[in-house]
Amino acid sequence: MEEWTMSQYLVLIYESVQAYVEGGQGLSDDVLKGHMSFGEANGDKIAGGNALQGPETATTIRPGGDGAFTITDGPFLETKEALGGYYVVEAADLDGAIALAKQIPAPGGALEVRPVRVFD
Amino acid sequence: MLAATVRVTRDLDLAQECVQDAFAKALLTWQGGVPKSPGGWLTTVARNRAVDLQRRERVLGKALPLLVVEEQDPQGPFPDDRLRLVFTCCHPALTTETQVALALRLLCGLSTAEVARAFLVSEPTMAARITRAKKKISQARIPYRVPDAEELPERVDGVLTVLHLLFTTGHTAPAGDRLTRHDLVERALDLARMLHGLLPTAEVTGLLALIELTDARRATRTDDLGRLLLLEEQDRTRWDRAAIDAAVAKVRSALQQGPPGRYALQAAIAAVHADARTWAETDWREIAALYALLERQWPSPVVALNRAVATGMVDGPEVGLAALDALGDEPALAAYAYFPAARADFLRRLGRTREAATAYQEALLLTTNAVERDFLAGRLGSLRVGPA
Numbered sequence: 054m055e056e057w058t059m060s061q062y063l064v065l066i067y068e069s070v071q072a073y074v075e076g077g078q079g080l081s082d083d084v085l086k087g088h089m090s091f092g093e094a095n096g097d098k099i100a101g102g103n104a105l106q107g108p109e110t111a112t113t114i115r116p117g118g119d120g121a122f123t124i125t126d127g128p129f130l131e132t133k134e135a136l137g138g139y140y141v142v143e144a145a146d147l148d149g150a151i152a153l154a155k156q157i158p159a160p161g162g163a164l165e166v167r168p169v170r171v172f173d
Numbered sequence: 174m175l176a177a178t179v180r181v182t183r184d185l186d187l188a189q190e191c192v193q194d195a196f197a198k199a200l201l202t203w204q205g206g207v208p209k210s211p212g213g214w215l216t217t218v219a220r221n222r223a224v225d226l227q228r229r230e231r232v233l234g235k236a237l238p239l240l241v242v243e244e245q246d247p248q249g250p251f252p253d254d255r256l257r258l259v260f261t262c263c264h265p266a267l268t269t270e271t272q273v274a275l276a277l278r279l280l281c282g283l284s285t286a287e288v289a290r291a292f293l294v295s296e297p298t299m300a301a302r303i304t305r306a307k308k309k310i311s312q313a314r315i316p317y318r319v320p321d322a323e324e325l326p327e328r329v330d331g332v333l334t335v336l337h338l339l340f341t342t343g344h345t346a347p348a349g350d351r352l353t354r355h356d357l358v359e360r361a362l363d364l365a366r367m368l369h370g371l372l373p374t375a376e377v378t379g380l381l382a383l384i385e386l387t388d389a390r391r392a393t394r395t396d397d398l399g400r401l402l403l404l405e406e407q408d409r410t411r412w413d414r415a416a417i418d419a420a421v422a423k424v425r426s427a428l429q430q431g432p433p434g435r436y437a438l439q440a441a442i443a444a445v446h447a448d449a450r451t452w453a454e455t456d457w458r459e460i461a462a463l464y465a466l467l468e469r470q471w472p473s474p475v476v477a478l479n480r481a482v483a484t485g486m487v488d489g490p491e492v493g494l495a496a497l498d499a500l501g502d503e504p505a506l507a508a509y510a511y512f513p514a515a516r517a518d519f520l521r522r523l524g525r526t527r528e529a530a531t532a533y534q535e536a537l538l539l540t541t542n543a544v545e546r547d548f549l550a551g552r553l554g555s556l557r558v559g560p561a
Contacts (some may be wrong), residue, residue, distance in 0.1 A: 060314055134332055146316040148324075165223045 058142040061100060061169040062150040068137040069161025070107065081162060083153035095142070095153060102140035134162035141169070213262070247431050255280060255360075255404065256367055257317050263331035264315045271306045276335040278303055279322070319371075329372055333436060335378050336361050336368070340384050345542060352395050352544035358388060374431035379437030382423035386443035389416040401548035405452045417447045438467040457486040474503040475511075482515050490522040510539035511557065514549065521556065 073080060092099060111128040128135060140157065144150040147166070154164040262276035277283045287300035296500035309315065319430040321326045343357025393407035424444045427437040442463045449455040479498055485493015497516050506512045518533035533553040540546050 106478050146314040147264070148320070152264075166313075170312075 059107040059145055060079060060150075060171075062142050062144060062147075062153075063167045063169055064102075064140045064142055064150070064154050064157060065167070066134060066159050067132075067134040067162035067165065068136045068159055069134050071133070072161030076160065078109075082098075084158045084160060086155075091156045091158075094156065098143050098153060100141040100143055102138065104138040105136060107137075108135035185260060185501050189223065189515065194329055224466075255364060256320055256371075259335060260319050260328060260365060261310065261315055261317045263328065263335050264310075265328065266313065267306055267313055269334060271449050272331050273335050274299060274302055274307050276340060277529075280302070280339070282334075283342065299301070323447050325372055326359045326374075328509045329368070329374070331369060331376065336365050337380060337383075338389075339390075339434065344387060345545070350398065350543040352401055352506060352542060353391070355391070358384070358391075362388060375427040376434045376436045378423050378427040379434065382420040382427065383436060383440040385416055385420035385423070386440060389447065390415040395544065396487055399544060400551075401544050402491065404446060404455075409450060412447065420444070421447065424436070433470075435467060435471040436469060438463055442467070455486075458482055461487050473542055474500060474505045478502075478506065478512060485519055489521040494523065496517040508539055510536045510545070512536075513539070517552070521552070 075081075076115055088104075108128045111126075113125045113127060113129050115123045116126070119121060137159075140153075142150060142153045144153060147168075150166050150168075154166050181256060185358060261278060262279060263272045267275065277288045278285065285300050285303060286296050288303075289296045299516055316367055319325075339357055343359075343361060345352060346354040346357075349504070351381045359453050362381075362384050363422035364379070367370075367383055369377050369381045369450065388406065390412050392413075393409070393411050394402060396402055396412045420440070421444045427433065428441060433441065445459050446454050461480065461483035465485050466477065468476045468480055478497070480497035481500060484496050494516065497512070497519065500506060500512070513532045513535035515538060517529045520529035520532055530553055533549055533556070537546060537549045537553070
C-alpha cells in the first residue's frame, strides 16, 4: 500500500466586526492569545496563514466580458461576519482539520474548512 | 461486503462497481449450485476484481482517489467494517438527509430509486445528492473509521437516524413483491446491537429495543400466502414473547435514564402494542399520549399522522378523521400512501363508503409494495360488496 500523505486544508476565519466593537481591547487581547497558543501547540501542522485588515479596506475587482474590469469599494460579499484571516493547515483527514479549526478563535463568527485541490 | 471491498480499493465508486461485477459473475456461476457461504464468495470475487482493476489503473498511471485512512488496525476494538462505513456515511460534514441516503445506498445496497422513495423525493434528486456526497467524502477526506471516545457521543445521533431509516425501510420494503426486506432489518439490528455494545445510551438502547420489538412480531405480519395482516388480525400467540420481554426491559431502562428521546418513545409505543394480549386490550390512550410526547421531540408530519390515528382510536373515527384532515396541507404527506390509507380506514368505519373508496384508490396510486397493494385492493373490493 502506498504511504498515507497529509492533505492541506484552508481554514477561513469569519469574525463578527460587531463582536470586536463590543468586546473592546479585552477581546482583541484574548483573540491574539488564542492565535499564539494555537501556533505554539500546532507549529508543525501550520503551513501558512495571515490576519487581514478589516473588510472596510477591501476592494473588489470584477472582470467584464470585454476585457474591461469593474473596480468597487468593499468585499465581494457583504455579510455580518467578515473574512478576518486564514490558515493553511496539514491534516491526515477532515477530522484532523476540524480538530485544528476548533482551536482557532472566531468571535461571533465561524470557521470554514476547505480541502486544497491538488493537480497531478 | 461493500465495506470489505472499500478497504481494499479505498474508492467507493470502484468498490460498488466491483460488487456489482461479483453479483453478475455469481448469477452465471451459481447456475450449478449456490456455494456454502455466498457472502464470502462474493466478497472474494469483488476483492479480486478490485485488485485487478487497480492494477490496470496503475498501469494507466491514474491515481485512485484515496478514501480510507488507516491500513493497520489489527485487532481494534471495533472490528466490523460496516460500523466504520456507517460512521463515514454519518459524518456531520454531510447533511443528515445525505448521510442517511448514503448509508442506505452504500451499506445496504438499496437502489437509488428505492432510497429516493424512502425519502419521498424524485430519483434524479437523490442521484445528484449521492454523487455530491461521494465527491465530498473523497475530496475532503472524510475518514473511514469509528470516532474516538470523546467524539463518539456527538457522532451517534446521525448514526441512530440512519439505523432507524434502515430499519423502517426493511420493515416495509419501498418496492417489490414482499412486504419486508428482512436483510435490511437484520442489518439494522446487527448494527444497533454493535452500537449498543459500544455506547449504551438511552437513545441507543431505545432504538435497539424498538427494532427488537418490531422484529419479534415478524412471523405474524403476513399470512401463509404472504398477504398483509394488520396488528388487529395478527395471531399474538405467535409473537416471540422472550424477545418482547427482553426488549421491554430495555425500554424500561431507557425511560429511567431521564427525559426520553425519540427512539426511547417509539420503543415505548411498540412496547405498549406488544404488551397487549389482544387487539381490544391495546391501551390507545397511553399510545396517543406517547405520540404527543414524541411529536414534541420530533415534529415531523409522519409522527403527526400516527398521533392522529391514535387519537381516532381513543375518541372515535370522526375525531381521528378530523385530526388527519388537519394535516392535509403537509407537502411531505402529499405522496405518502399511509395518509390516504389512514383516512380511508376512518371513512370506512364511519360508513362513508364512497369517500373511503376514493381514499383507498389514492393510496393504491402511491403504493409500490405489492403486498401492501394487495391489501389496499382487498379493502377497496370489500367496500364495493357492502351497501353503497
